[in-house]
Amino acid sequence: MQYFALEQALNYLIQTGNLDLKPLDNKTIRFALQDLPIELNFISANGRIFVISDTERQNDVDIRLSAGVFFALFKGEDLTELLKQDKLIIHGDVKTVQCLVDLLHSVDIDLEEVLSHYTGDIIAHKAGKIAKDVKHLVQHSNNPLDALKDGLSQLLIMPTVSKLYKNNRH
Amino acid sequence: MNNTTHFGFKDVATKDKQHLVKGVFDSVASKYDLMNDVLSLGAHRLWKRYTIASSNVKTGDKVLDIAGGTGDLAIAFRQKVGKSGQVILSDINAAMLNEGRKNLINKGVFGVDFVQLNAQYLPFADNSFDCVSIAFGLRNVTDKDQALSEMHRILKPGGCLLILEFSTTDSKLLKKCYDFYSFNIMPTLGELIADDKASYQYLAESIRKHPDQETLKDRVLEAGFGFCEYHNLSGGIVALHKGIKV
Numbered sequence: 001m002q003y004f005a006l007e008q009a010l011n012y013l014i015q016t017g018n019l020d021l022k023p024l025d026n027k028t029i030r031f032a033l034q035d036l037p038i039e040l041n042f043i044s045a046n047g048r049i050f051v052i053s054d055t056e057r058q059n060d061v062d063i064r065l066s067a068g069v070f071f072a073l074f075k076g077e078d079l080t081e082l083l084k085q086d087k088l089i090i091h092g093d094v095k096t097v098q099c100l101v102d103l104l105h106s107v108d109i110d111l112e113e114v115l116s117h118y119t120g121d122i123i124a125h126k127a128g129k130i131a132k133d134v135k136h137l138v139q140h141s142n143n144p145l146d147a148l149k150d151g152l153s154q155l156l157i158m159p160t161v162s163k164l165y166k167n168n169r170h
Numbered sequence: 171m172n173n174t175t176h177f178g179f180k181d182v183a184t185k186d187k188q189h190l191v192k193g194v195f196d197s198v199a200s201k202y203d204l205m206n207d208v209l210s211l212g213a214h215r216l217w218k219r220y221t222i223a224s225s226n227v228k229t230g231d232k233v234l235d236i237a238g239g240t241g242d243l244a245i246a247f248r249q250k251v252g253k254s255g256q257v258i259l260s261d262i263n264a265a266m267l268n269e270g271r272k273n274l275i276n277k278g279v280f281g282v283d284f285v286q287l288n289a290q291y292l293p294f295a296d297n298s299f300d301c302v303s304i305a306f307g308l309r310n311v312t313d314k315d316q317a318l319s320e321m322h323r324i325l326k327p328g329g330c331l332l333i334l335e336f337s338t339t340d341s342k343l344l345k346k347c348y349d350f351y352s353f354n355i356m357p358t359l360g361e362l363i364a365d366d367k368a369s370y371q372y373l374a375e376s377i378r379k380h381p382d383q384e385t386l387k388d389r390v391l392e393a394g395f396g397f398c399e400y401h402n403l404s405g406g407i408v409a410l411h412k413g414i415k416v
């Protein structure tokens with residue numbers, strides 16, 4: 001659930017024609033944060049992007065980095081510069097990573113907020129996070145009323161992540 | 171396949187299950203939506219809304235809704251795929267499919283195709299759908315693994331499978347309350363509103379016999395999907411499994 005807003009935002013941009021997915025076609029890219037039990041797996045397939053939290057599959061590209069570097073990267077820090085400083089390890093094609101980073105720059109979403117689920121008081125934090133997600137989706141949707149309903153639905157049913165992932169936190 | 175399977179808590183001959191499930195849905199079809207609203211206190215609409223929002227279905231997509239019943243998902247998918255897309259509402263049960271057809275006409279939704287089919291034998295070409303959904307239907311399928319394989323076969327590479335189904339809650343307190351509600355209140359409401367206690371007793375039992383989240387995830391992966399992730403909804407009373415074909 002924590003990646004719901006990110007996935008929605010990316011696919012909204014794809015639908016509205018603002019993202020070019022061709023360089024990423026059929027690629028799977030994993031970001032593994034070294035200091036937090038977090039993985040983000042981006043799967044580009046069938047003209048859309050899926051964001052999931054765990055997979056046992058071999059990815060095309062694996063990136064290992066700290067949370068701080070991860071957030072810096074998506075706030076505009078230069079990938080090549082971070083690589084030169086040994087702040088991240090990439091197994092796979094760097095150009096593919098650069099394409100994904102460029103795409104994520106196009107998405108107006110606060111990744112720190114998306115992932116802060118893992119760093120703060122989960123219950124207290126959750127409603128606030130969903131409310132922010134809703135605000136974001138409403139602002140970036142071609143159907144704000146529908147987006148609002150989606151957000152309210154989420155607030156009421158409180159989706160939570162897979163058990164496997166939850167166990168990793170302990 | 172084994173010679174016996176479960177029908178609620180009973181063991182029955184595998185060949186008989188489909189007929190027994192048909193009996194349940196023939197009986198509840200006309201009151202299906204009303205009962206869903208009453209029994210879930212309206213939450214089934216939220217679970218389905220979350221499913222649609224998670225689908226990533228877009229304009230021009232081809233979507234199959236299996237065990238689609240009264241058409242809640244099909245209506246929402248129809249809006250998402252637009253005129254250039256295609257939505258097929260399917261169900262094994264003719265009475266449910268007829269309720270779906272009536273519901274769509276009453277709501278002024280056109281352009282949805284209706285197909286009566288068994289999820290274990292999908293009459294569609296390989297790699298032909300962008301999304302396949304099944305909401306509150308998989309637990310009634312006799313051979314779930316065969317059905318999952320069929321869903322995998324008809325999805326395009328990169329296609330998405332959505333399974334919305336009752337599941338298992340981790341919370342002991344919630345489980346106690348939910349068990350009491352399922353085995354005491356649900357059948358009684360079924361008797362009062364739909365004049366059918368047995369079908370709602372079956373509903374409660376079939377939920378307990380359905381694989382838990384991790385088991386179902388493994389079975390989705392075993393069916394050939396490259397990725398599968400599930401989200402627990404309402405404390406795990408319901409889970410949405412999302413499989414992606416690679």
